[in-house]
Amino acid sequence: MTRQSKPLNTNRGKTKAVVLLSGGLDSYTSVAMAMEQGFTCYGLTVAYGQRHSQEIRAAQKIAQTLVMAEHKIIELDLRALGGSALTYDLEVPKSASAADIPNGIPVTYVPARNTILLSLSLAWAEVLEAFDIFIGVNAVDYSGYPDCRGEFIRAFKELANLATRAAVESQEEFKIHAPLLNLTKGEIIKRGVQLGLDYSLTHSCYDPDDQGRACGKCDSCQLRRKGFAEAHMEDPIEYAPQ
Amino acid sequence: MTRQSKPLNTNRGKTKAVVLLSGGLDSYTSVAMAMEQGFTCYGLTVAYGQRHSQEIRAAQKIAQTLVMAEHKIIELDLRALGGSALTYDLEVPKSASAADIPNGIPVTYVPARNTILLSLSLAWAEVLEAFDIFIGVNAVDYSGYPDCRGEFIRAFKELANLATRAAVESQEEFKIHAPLLNLTKGEIIKRGVQLGLDYSLTHSCYDPDDQGRACGKCDSCQLRRKGFAEAHMEDPIEYAPQ
Numbered sequence: 183m184t185r186q187s188k189p190l191n192t193n194r195g196k197t198k199a200v201v202l203l204s205g206g207l208d209s210y211t212s213v214a215m216a217m218e219q220g221f222t223c224y225g226l227t228v229a230y231g232q233r234h235s236q237e238i239r240a241a242q243k244i245a246q247t248l249v250m251a252e253h254k255i256i257e258l259d260l261r262a263l264g265g266s267a268l269t270y271d272l273e274v275p276k277s278a279s280a281a282d283i284p285n286g287i288p289v290t291y292v293p294a295r296n297t298i299l300l301s302l303s304l305a306w307a308e309v310l311e312a313f314d315i316f317i318g319v320n321a322v323d324y325s326g327y328p329d330c331r332g333e334f335i336r337a338f339k340e341l342a343n344l345a346t347r348a349a350v351e352s353q354e355e356f357k358i359h360a361p362l363l364n365l366t367k368g369e370i371i372k373r374g375v376q377l378g379l380d381y382s383l384t385h386s387c388y389d390p391d392d393q394g395r396a397c398g399k400c401d402s403c404q405l406r407r408k409g410f411a412e413a414h415m416e417d418p419i420e421y422a423p424q
Numbered sequence: 425m426t427r428q429s430k431p432l433n434t435n436r437g438k439t440k441a442v443v444l445l446s447g448g449l450d451s452y453t454s455v456a457m458a459m460e461q462g463f464t465c466y467g468l469t470v471a472y473g474q475r476h477s478q479e480i481r482a483a484q485k486i487a488q489t490l491v492m493a494e495h496k497i498i499e500l501d502l503r504a505l506g507g508s509a510l511t512y513d514l515e516v517p518k519s520a521s522a523a524d525i526p527n528g529i530p531v532t533y534v535p536a537r538n539t540i541l542l543s544l545s546l547a548w549a550e551v552l553e554a555f556d557i558f559i560g561v562n563a564v565d566y567s568g569y570p571d572c573r574g575e576f577i578r579a580f581k582e583l584a585n586l587a588t589r590a591a592v593e594s595q596e597e598f599k600i601h602a603p604l605l606n607l608t609k610g611e612i613i614k615r616g617v618q619l620g621l622d623y624s625l626t627h628s629c630y631d632p633d634d635q636g637r638a639c640g641k642c643d644s645c646q647l648r649r650k651g652f653a654e655a656h657m658e659d660p661i662e663y664a665p666q
Contacts, residue, residue: 263496293590297583298547301540309507328586329586329587342539344573
């Protein structure tokens with residue numbers, strides 16, 4: 183899984199897109215797919231007080247390897263609002279395998295997170311005169327978060343086209359691209375490898391150890407491991423001894 | 425227009441609401457109407473890099489006079505995204521009267537601002553287990569911003585009910601209240617005065633002078649002055665010499 187720069191250099195289109203980049207495997211793949219489609223990409227990372235701040239560092243590293251027009255990191259401390267194991271002092275749940283992840287929406291759900299991320303993307307898109315936004319949500323191998331579903335993405339598109347001067351004053355329409363929406367984690371990884379992505383740069387774990395190694399047991403680690411197993415690939419990141 | 429505390433003490437309901445408070449006349453009135461309706465109010469002010477930071481100080485002063493359960497100020501620097509005379513180094517347009525405000529959406533429009541404000545309110549509402557959000561938008565005497573219209577508010581409600589664990593896991597529905605939506609500025613002011621509000625606490629001007637006095641000529645000042653004239657009231661704030 184060495185990085186081949188070729189597919190990432192296809193970024194020569196003139197159509198601008200704002201692409202959300204978290205530092206995880208999904209958003210990295212989503213950004214690469216936007217570039218492959220010829221969009222000139224403007225990467226947006228929101229530092230929302232994730233307790234796994236390693237994710238932000240991963241986003242920076244990824245951004246350095248991609249040929250994006252710009253990469254912005256915006257600070258927004260959602261910890262002030264509380265309410266999630268990802269921003270707050272709640273325990274991250276662990277399970278023995280992806281099949282053992284309990285049903286229902288887990289405590290790692292960050293209230294209204296994707297609504298906030300898309301709102302900020304929309305603001306930047308308006309400034310850039312871009313009408314395309316990419317988000318790496320996935321509704322197959324996911325944690326059951328409601329804001330990862332197709333109906334949510336469609337509702338945000340409706341909103342965007344009512345909310346903005348850009349849409350009201352032009353003939354253009356905002357499009358919210360969710361290219362991973364209906365892929366399995368294994369399919370996402372295979373797609374990324376085809377695009378020459380280096381998944382050793384990514385960070386997925388909700389609860390890394392002091393040395394930054396993935397726990398291997400949180401929902402996000404379990405889904406990632408299941409994905410690499412399905413893709414018959416070896417995960418290049420380091421896990422804490424199990 | 426002395427402040428009478430009586431109507432503001434009607435805040436004894438058990439139903440929680442997140443209420444957006446900017447420091448302007450409209451949001452102050454909207455919050456007071458939420459309290460009058462019996463909601464227990466949680467005030468949210470977003471410091472988004474307004475160049476008229478006096479607005480934030482006004483929000484703090486207003487919050488101190490209202491019997492709210494809590495008041496939070498969240499920092500989110502939208503200047504990083506650029507694109508508005510309110511956050512950026514663009515000139516605020518001035519006109520001779522409210523009737524002279526040009527048609528179209530002015531440069532003071534902040535891209536996706538109300539989408540962002542409502543997203544943050546939604547996040548906090550979920551944490552609080554509240555299903556009611558108040559926003560002081562107005563589609564009569566307003567600057568023509570697209571995110572002040574009824575169809576925008578309705579689209580956000582649709583989104584909120586798809587985006588959140590709170591809506592998916594319960595029988596309850598989010599409601600976005602915009603009690604000023606169809607009132608003129610004069611009607612808003614009359615309503616606020618009935619509720620005992622002290623409009624000397626509010627700040628509306630987009631471009632105050634060094635002493636914090638309102639310019640009297642920006643769209644926001646013009647609409648405010650027209651409102652007080654219609655209500656046959658004297659505006660208690662200080663204006664710079666014209």
